[in-house]
Amino acid sequence: MLRDKDVFSIREVAFAILEPNGKISVIKKPIYEPPTKLEMTSSINSVSLPVTLISDGKVLHNNIEKIGKTSSWLRDELRHRGIQDTQNVFFAEWRLEDGLFIQTSSPKSI
Template structure:
């Protein structure tokens, strides 16, 4: 029984340690992963796994390793911000793979990027014809950025002389039957106004699963009881 409690404690400790390290290193570690972030993430996972399950060594050894890894990663991130050459070595640099509609074979060979990978990435950008591409750049996180030729770009409101309408960020007002008073206060929305809108629907706050003020200012409600006559789970 003692072994199970020890495993439980070490696993919880590993989770808390990983959470703290991730918070310290910032969102970059879990978003656009570069070479530096990839190496940090792999090492963090390996150390945390050993902390949770490797009973041959005291837990404090792995905690020390995590602290050292955090310091190394944090320091190298600071250095890369200050020195561009170091940043290119740690995080890599974007690579142009298509320039003015021409595929740069030498650049693709240099980064071991195949035509199959290029075509797949283009299809993911809704590009099925190479003739549509003006520039394509492989970013440091492995994503392909594509600039289409002028004649293949989607028309914008400015192109067709439509005045863009003003929009706001969606504001969540009710979640799981609870009014989000903080969101009301931050956006200068009165609770009385919200309750009036809810009452106009013949509902109470506890009847609402989710309510949000959309980007165009309209209120959208989703109720606990959706009143579907024949609800169906799609397989």
């Protein structure tokens, strides 16, 4: 549903609302809004699809291997961010351009 709204990574979303009709409304974070004419003059280095590493607390080991990392790398990254248990992670993804994104089960204030 997010891809239908031109959102390819959950990290782009400031707010997502599931409407009564079953459709989704999305407000992107300002950094992910369409560029202005001035911004369009700068070059884009690369674009890649995000790879989901954790979904609802479950580690997707095959995806960790796909990005050339290990499970111990992921554990270290989680601990570095104060997360001791993957059960506390709602969603985690990796994207080449900006690395690891983690959304815990109880989101912190932005």
